[in-house]
Structure formats: C-alpha cells, structure tokens
Amino acid sequence: MQLSRDELLSAYTKMRTIREFEERLNVEFQKGTVPGFIHLYSGQEGIAVGICEHLSEDIDYIGSTHRGHGHCIAKGVDVKGMMAEIFTKSTGLCGGKGGSMHIADLDKGMLGANAIVGGAPPLAIGAALTAKTLKTGGVAIPFIGDGAANQGTVAESMNMACVLNLPVVFMFENNGYAEFTAASYATAGSIEARAKAYGMPATTIAGDDFFAVHEAAREAIARARAGEGPSAIEATAYRFHGHFSGDPQVYRSAEELASVREDHDVLKNFRKRVTEAALLDDAEMDAIDAEVLTLIDEAVAEAMAAPEPTEADLYTDVYNTYQ
C-alpha cells in the first residue's frame, strides 16, 4: 500500500533519529560519559519504525529488550527524556533509576526496555489481554531477538496468545547474533516455523527494507485489531555495532561488517527508493537530518547538564503505598 508523503517523512525522521541517537551514544560511551552497558540499535531502525508507524500511543503497547532505544523512539517516547535517562539523570524518564536497559514510558504505550532476555513477551500478552478485555481495539507488540527467541518465556507467550486469541504481533528481529554467538548456531530450525507451529500466521521479511516491514506489520496488526488473533513476523536484521558499545566483534568477518553497512543500511535503502520513485527529494531528507542532529546535540547537552538524582530518590517509589 502506498504511503503518503507525511507518512514517509514521519518514518524517515524516526529512523534517522534512532540512527543519530545511537551513533552519538556510541561516541559518548567511548568517552566514558555514559554509565552501565549500552546496546545500540543502528541498522535495525526499519523494524521498529516499520511496525510502530501503525501504532497509536493511547491503546497500543510495545514490549522491548536490552536493545531498546530504537523501539522507544519509534513508539514516540521523548528523545530528551530518554537521553537523560541513559545518562541516569533526575530529568530522565525514570529519574535515573532505570537507565538504558529499563527506559519505559507507559503514557506512550512503551512497557519498558528489559534487561532480562525474553522478559517482555509475557508482559506484552498482558497488555494484549487488557486490550481484549476492555475492547480498546489495541494491540501489543513484543520485540524479540534471535537469541531471545529460544527462551521458554517466548514459547509460552506464543502459546498463550493463541489460546486466548490475543491481539499480539510477535516481532522477531533476527540480527544473526546473540552477543557473540551466531543464530545459525544457537537458534535451531526456523523462528517462522516455530510461530506457525502454534497455529498463528508468520512471515519472514528483510528488516533493511522499511516498506517490507511496514506492509507485513500492517497486515498482522489489522488482523489483531479485528480480533483474529496473534501473528508473527521474523525480520532479518543487520546490527551495525557489536553486542554492546565497545565490543570488538572478533567473531564477525571484515566482509560481513562491511556488507552490513554497505548493503543493508535501511536509511540508504529508503532514500534510494523514495528518491527514485520521486516521492521525497534529497533536500527535504537532508533538512530532516540536520534537524535530527540538532535535537540529539541538545539532548546530550541537556542530559549532561541535568542534575543527578538526590539521595532521597534512592528510597522512593519502591511501593505506591507501604503503611
């Protein structure tokens, strides 16, 4: 289905924002300004954005992973609040208590990054149960890596979603690696076949093709909204960086690393396609690029300038009430 100009611009802006956010974080992390671990989403932007462009903030939910920045931005989470959170400042979305692996924004339907591999799918089916019970028409999307695909929680969630006919789209991102181990070694058989074995429709698409993701997601989400139950999408994904910022990636060949960036850059692919089809022109995309850079610069500057949480914050919000 043909996207409107506005839709194309929106998608491009989101993907570009994710890319710049991550590339900048990589630089900051190497400088030592960012605490903890950082897992970068560069290269996989088309997947988060391809699916989230179909979602609304009010009724639709996503459940994310340790590699969650891209999912957040795609779902409309505030970039400055995210950056401040990754810098663990009091102005961060979680007041600095969550950090990169726990960014959440329930008001935007973002159920949280998750530092437990396979942690989010059970939560996502819960959000889908809410949608089904309250008849909101909403859907829930857990993002699942090729490594996470093996976790028992994922299998359980797929079965539960089928049994209860929940509005879920299981979004598998197969970027070929879980940490330093290849999916070809650790993820037996086929993820698509696993999903189908539970009785849900499933399809495999190229995650560096925004339009392929967008189209597959459209169908799966429409199905879920119509009360026809869960489905799964497996997207081939291309991780530009290592597992975490700083990973030397000795397990990947130079050829693979080069090809990932040259042949599988979703932003390049997108730009080529929309300019060739004369849907957008380079100038307007360049303008977006510049705006995004400014936003990221500001976000980093504000995050760095923001106050640390205070000692009192250590003790708050363990409970709503604890008489």
Place this chain on the structure above:
Amino acid sequence: MQLSRDELLSAYTKMRTIREFEERLNVEFQKGTVPGFIHLYSGQEGIAVGICEHLSEDIDYIGSTHRGHGHCIAKGVDVKGMMAEIFTKSTGLCGGKGGSMHIADLDKGMLGANAIVGGAPPLAIGAALTAKTLKTGGVAIPFIGDGAANQGTVAESMNMACVLNLPVVFMFENNGYAEFTAASYATAGSIEARAKAYGMPATTIAGDDFFAVHEAAREAIARARAGEGPSAIEATAYRFHGHFSGDPQVYRSAEELASVREDHDVLKNFRKRVTEAALLDDAEMDAIDAEVLTLIDEAVAEAMAAPEPTEADLYTDVYNTYQ
C-alpha cells in the same frame, strides 16, 4: 519390524504390570492407605513400554512426570520398591522421602518422576550430554504431557538438543487433558509441528497401538544412537482415569469415557493383534496376567507391612558431605 516371541512376552508383561499396578493403587488410594496424590497411567502403557523396550538399563535414561509409575516399570524399576515408595515406607526406592511423584532409580537409568510439569526435559538433555561426551552410545528420553508441552522448559530443551545434536527422543504423550482442561483448548497448533520447527524429525502415532509406538521409537532411538541428533514422537494417549485418583472427571462426557476404555485399550489391542497373527496365545497371556496379579498383591502386602522411616531419616541425605 517383526518382534520375537520373547520381545512380545516381555512387552505384554510390562504393560500388564503397569495396568495392574495402577488399578490396584486406585483401589488402595480410595481406601485411604496411600498418602499424597496419585496420578494413574492406565491406558497409556503402550507408550512407556513401546519406547523403553528399546532401552538398556546401563546407558539409557528416561526422565518422567507426575504420572510416572508406568515409565518406571517400563524402564525396569523394581515394582516392590516402587510400591513401598508410594506407601512412603523405609523400604521404598527413595526411603519414603520421595513418594509417588519422585520415584527415581538411577541404577536403572530412571532420572525420577517429577512433580514439576516440564521439570524433566532439561535433566534428560543433561543425561544425553553425558552420553554424547562419554560416547556411551546411550540415549535419553523425556516423557512430556500435552500440558507440559507448553512449558518453556520443553521448548528450551528441544532447541538445546538440536543445537548440541544430542541423543534425545522427546516423547510427547497427548492424552487430551492437562488436569481438567483439554489439550484442544490449551495446546495451540501442533506438538509435532513445534518439534519440527526446531529442525528435528517428528511423527505422530496412536499410543494405544504398542506396535506403532515401538516402530516409531525404534527409528528415533537408532537415529540418536547413530549420533544423528534428537527427534520427537507425539503419541495420542488415552487416560483411563481422572487427573488423579479420585477425580470425578465432570469435564469428560460419558461417551468419551466409555470409548477410551472400549476402543483404546492398548492391552486389548495388543492381545487381539498377537492372537490374530498367532504370535502368542491367550493362555500364555492369561498366565502372565495371573503372575502379575500375584506380584502386585505381594508388593502391596509387603509395602503395607514395611516399616515407616525413622525420625533420623528426616535429617539424612540432604548433602553428600556437609562439613
């Protein structure tokens, strides 16, 4: 492949022993002589025996379930030791500390019944890893119910077995129910398809046909022994009793209950087949029946007469050594 007379007699004896063991336990449990819960295997004998007749005590292992008596007997575990254990006597296989849901006999390659649904498959792949590492030629068989099939541990074990190319046969027993809930409701899609999705061969057979099980098991086990990796068998199974001894089974129709016993009795089917083919005659099977009855009578009498564990037993065997 045609079974020898001795093989047929052995299989029949084992199946009949399981049946009588369970039927007698049902009576004893209703009398209140047996503590805890008892889950009876009657109706499913062909599955345990069909597969275990291919196994040796030394190098092959099985991992069992809460419904484990049949698996134990099929694997050659001592009937009297089992009965005494179920009566939680000091002469029981586990000294009365395990009971019905924890009978184990490592000397016979029986890794334990398991009161945790989905608990055994991870252990079974461990036994398979031992076999692979020590090149014993052994195989490991976890038994898995239709309800257990949904547990994450089962999915994880299937993936692991494929990744490490372990000598495992996943033996699914689909008896249509997990407790009081039908598999048609709770087990989405197809178990066979799930196994295949991990890249292993899988097949579905009728569990009331001893010969079908025996043949499928022969192939799968040969494959495992040859180092060709795991496979799965789904057997349609027919649970004669309720989930536990005493379950009124209001969730099953009278027709289903009648048909299970009339049309799906593996012992009847076996006898019909071997007498029609003139492989065994009724008289020799009747003789086995009588012997088995005597054995079970003795087992119950001895279990009832056996001493209780002593207070000292409460504290022993928590550790091998605990300085």
Place this chain on the structure above:
Amino acid sequence: MPVITYREAINQAMAQEMRRDPLIVVMGEDVAGGAGGSAGGAEAAGGVMGITAGLATEFGRDRVIDTPITESAIMGMGAGAALTGLRPIAELMFADFIGVCFDQIYNQAAKFRYMFGGKAVTPLTIRTMIGAGMGAGPQHSQAIYPWLTSVPGLKVCVPSNPYDAKGLMIQAIRDDDPVIFCEHKSLLGMEGEVPEDPYTIDFGKAAITREGTDLTIVSMSWMVNFCNEAADQLASEDFSVEVVDMRTTSPLDREAILKSVRKTGRLVVVDEANPICSMASEISSIVAEHAFAALDAPIKKVTAPHTPVPASPKLEALYIPDTAKIVAAARETLEYEL
C-alpha cells in the same frame, strides 16, 4: 456472624470484589476448568482446591481465564495486564512452582514502579498455596514466603484464619502494588466467623491472638494456630504468653513485635520455612537490634529443619514445627536465667 471456611472466605472476597469492579480478572490453571472438554466446557474445577469455585459460572470465562501450564506466561500476563489497566488475580497453583516464573514476579512486576521512576502502578494479586501437611512431597509443600518477603516492591500476605483471609484478600485486590497472597493448604478447611459484608485489613498490622506478659511468640500463617495452642497449654502452667500474628510479612509490623518484646522480655519466633534466612531469622534480628535492652533471654527460632519436605506423612509431621516443639522452646525461653 456466618461461620465459613478459609477457602470460602477467599472465594467470597474475590466474588464480592469482582461484582464491584469489572477490571478484576482471574487467571490460572484450571481456575475454571473444563475448557475444551468433551462434557461441553462448563466450569469443572474452580481451582484444584476449589478456591475459585463458581467464579467462572458467575462472571464468565472472559473474566475467569483458564490458562495453559505456563507459569511465566501467567505471571507475566498478570503483570502486563496490571500495568495497562486491569486488576488481575493470577494464580500460581503451588508456591513451589515459583522457580519457573520467579523472574516475572521479582525482576518485572516488583520492580516496575522503582525502575520506571515511580510512574508505574501494578495492581496485581498473585494467589498461591504454601506449606506442608498434605503429604504432597518435596516439590509441593514448601513455605517459600521468605524469598518473596525479601523482594523490594512486593507485598506478602500470610493469613492464619478465615477472617484475616477475607480481609487481606480484599485489601490485596484493592492495593495498587503487586501482592502475593499465600494460602496455606492445611488451613483451607479451617472454619471461623467471617462477616458477610466486604471489609479490608490493613497491611502491616499484626494481630495479637493471645495477650500475655511473660513471653512473646511471633508467627504467621498456619503456625499461628499451633502458637495459640502452645500459649493455651502454657497458660495452664501459669505462664502468660503473648502471640503475635504478623498477617503480612511485607510490610512487616515491626512495632507490634518490638512493643510486645519490650513488655515480655522474651521471644520465640515460629516459622514453617526452612531455617536459614527465614522470617524467624529476620524477626529475631530486628529484635536483637532494636529491643536488645529489653531482652532477658536468647531469642529462640522454631522452624522446619534445613531439609526438603519429605513425602512420608510420618516424616512430614516431624518436619513441621508443631505445638510440642513450640511449647518446648517457649518453656526453655521462659525458664532461662542469665
């Protein structure tokens, strides 16, 4: 006042709350039962112990949801539903099964509020069955509430009688934090007076079930009943024993414990859990830190031994801290002289 069982009290609490609040859903294995069965699919169980009996029939299967045997998916679904607007009651049939789903409870539900910077509200109630006494063996008989109690962000109920069971269950359902409600399998048939109308019991408020001045016994859940018996037995020997029933272990009513010990000067803590890092240890340590000056005797812990729960009913009876063991410890503590 109507006399009903602990089982019925919990059932009544859920039914009354479900009538009041359409956001409440119940989920778990066979909480209705019968789904897909050849008899037509009518409610067939109402829980393995009948605690949710009748709920599916009254509220329908959209609100009383039979699930597959996948505890991580059940707990996670409950947590995710709670985070997005429902008030789920999720059943973990036996507390022993926590090992297959603990992550969704302790790393997810319990931490949402804190790690999301105070923005999450997770009104999840987890019902689960604890304890020994049924000959159910090592994997179906454990008292694991110490682990739960130690988790920041979780609240833990351990009712010892039908009245408390109802009031704490209603509070748990209405509470905006994740709560684990521990039902003791040996108490299900216990009868007691329970008001028909809904009422709540505040969390973190202990009950004094026996008043006394010579010795404090602190306990929870099933054990409270043995403690009461022990107190009554000792009363006939002219010892005045106070029994404190914690009712919830998180929050824990430290004040009630300290106040009683400051009065009596002597303490026995009774806990069905394994001894190490138990509630008995916790309560003893609180007193050893905060009421030390009031203590006239060593603090005795009466707990299960450091062993699994044996299947044999004879051994299980020896495993359980019973009235005789409590009386013996109490007597020793009462008779202690520095």
Place this chain on the structure above:
Amino acid sequence: MPVITYREAINQAMAQEMRRDPLIVVMGEDVAGGAGGSAGGAEAAGGVMGITAGLATEFGRDRVIDTPITESAIMGMGAGAALTGLRPIAELMFADFIGVCFDQIYNQAAKFRYMFGGKAVTPLTIRTMIGAGMGAGPQHSQAIYPWLTSVPGLKVCVPSNPYDAKGLMIQAIRDDDPVIFCEHKSLLGMEGEVPEDPYTIDFGKAAITREGTDLTIVSMSWMVNFCNEAADQLASEDFSVEVVDMRTTSPLDREAILKSVRKTGRLVVVDEANPICSMASEISSIVAEHAFAALDAPIKKVTAPHTPVPASPKLEALYIPDTAKIVAAARETLEYEL
C-alpha cells in the same frame, strides 16, 4: 607467590581441574563465544567477563560448550549431566537471571539426593556473577545469595579475594553436591597472591581477616574488603575489631561467628543483600540465640536498603553498604552501653 586477579584465579582453578579430570565440562552463554560466526568460529569471548577465557581453545568445544540463551535448559542440562556421570560447571551469567531457571536449581538439583533417598550424587558447580558496583541497573546488580543459602541441598560460595576464589572453586568442582559459586563483579579485577599449584579451601571454614577483641564484624564477598578497611580505620582510633569472612554461606561456619562474638561481645553483620531475610538477619539470629549471654550491645545489620538497585551510579554508591556506613555502625556498637 604470583599475584593474579580474582578473574584469573577462577580461570586458573577451572583450567587446572579440567586438565586433571576429563569429566569436567563447562557450559553457558558465550563461555567460548564465536560459535557460528562469520569470522570462522574461534573462541571469541571466554565469557562476558572473560572468566572462561582460553578454556575453549585449550579443551575444545566439546568440553566448553556455548549454549543458547535458555537458562533453564542450561541449569537442567548441568544437573542432568551431573546426575549421570559428568562434573559440569554451568554458568548463570548474572545471578539476577535466576528467576528464569530457579526451579532446575532449587527443586531439582538441590533436592535429588534427599528425595531420591540418598542415592543421587550431583557434582554440579554453578558459576554466577552477583552484586552491584558496575552501574548495571536493577536487573543486573543483585546480591541474591540469601535465597540460595536457604535452600537445603545447595552449597554456596561467596569468595572475597583471589586466593579464596581459587581454593573454593577447586573445592566446588571436586565437591559431590551442587554448589553455587558467586563471583562478585566488583572483585573481578582485584589482585592478590595466589599459589600456582592447585589447592582447596574447605567449605564452612570462615577466615579471620582481622583479629580483634572489641567488636566482631561478620561479612562475605565484596563487603569483606570494606569491613577490613573499616577495621583498619577504627584501629587508628584504638578500637580492636575482628573481621570474620564467611567464605561460604552454606555451609556456614557458625562456630567461628560464635567464638568471635563470645570474645568481643559485640557484633555488626555486613551484607550487600537487601535487608529482609538476608545473611545479615540469619547471622544476627544465630548469635541472638546461641551467644546471647556474651552480647554487650545490640546486633547491628548493615545492608543494602529495601529497594531495587538503582541504575544511577550516584544512587548505586549510596545503595551499597560501604566503609563509612560500616564504621558508623561499628562505632555505635562499640560505644553502646546498657
């Protein structure tokens, strides 16, 4: 004597034992790393923290097994392999992940021997990383050894320095019971003298890392180092402080604790875990029961607060029981007068 790191000490222990005993296999996520990768599949990690570095290269991938991210399958495979003749070392990368695999540890491996009537031998070593100090956030920083310690059938190592790490690891591997070996992430780079030759340290034997007569501080793992600092600081104020390093929490050297407290009369227990049902609580309760008469002051617990571990390094530093907090508690205890 060679000076090596805690990380290297553990690595050396495993390598030496693997040379000695072909039954030892190592398994876990990226314990080798690189499997199936486009660079050809050579060892690429040796564990996320490099603790198993070189093992795959020396012993081959049949003995150093990269696994999928399925902790239940890893722990269960380790337990099943141990039950049938291997001596597996299974890695649970971060101890926080225990929630997805606890059943295979506590209901299976730990209970085999007891529930199978004494016939099982389960020589399984589980290596795992505990604790705060790396800014790794709420789900990667927890000190969960109290849960482990409470489980009958499990043994638990909590080494505080490279020497102990090596000796306890070798003992863990040779031990015939399931052992969880807790490596503290903040200690990995700590250097110390470690003999090249293999040696074992008996389980259940505490070390006195500072001798003293005025106060006993009991601790374990990372915290011991802060306790030593605190003792040294207080020594300059003429307080004589004894520090007891438990080394293993199961078995726990109760005698060493009681002996020290009987000498000093005062006790502070320091534990990085959340406070409730912690090792601090356990140790306090042991002393309150068995060395009550020797006590001259309340027993103080210094622990993390009852909160998740915050991601912010500033808050994390406040979360951790550090030297200043230990000194403050010690001083209060030393100065206490009845």
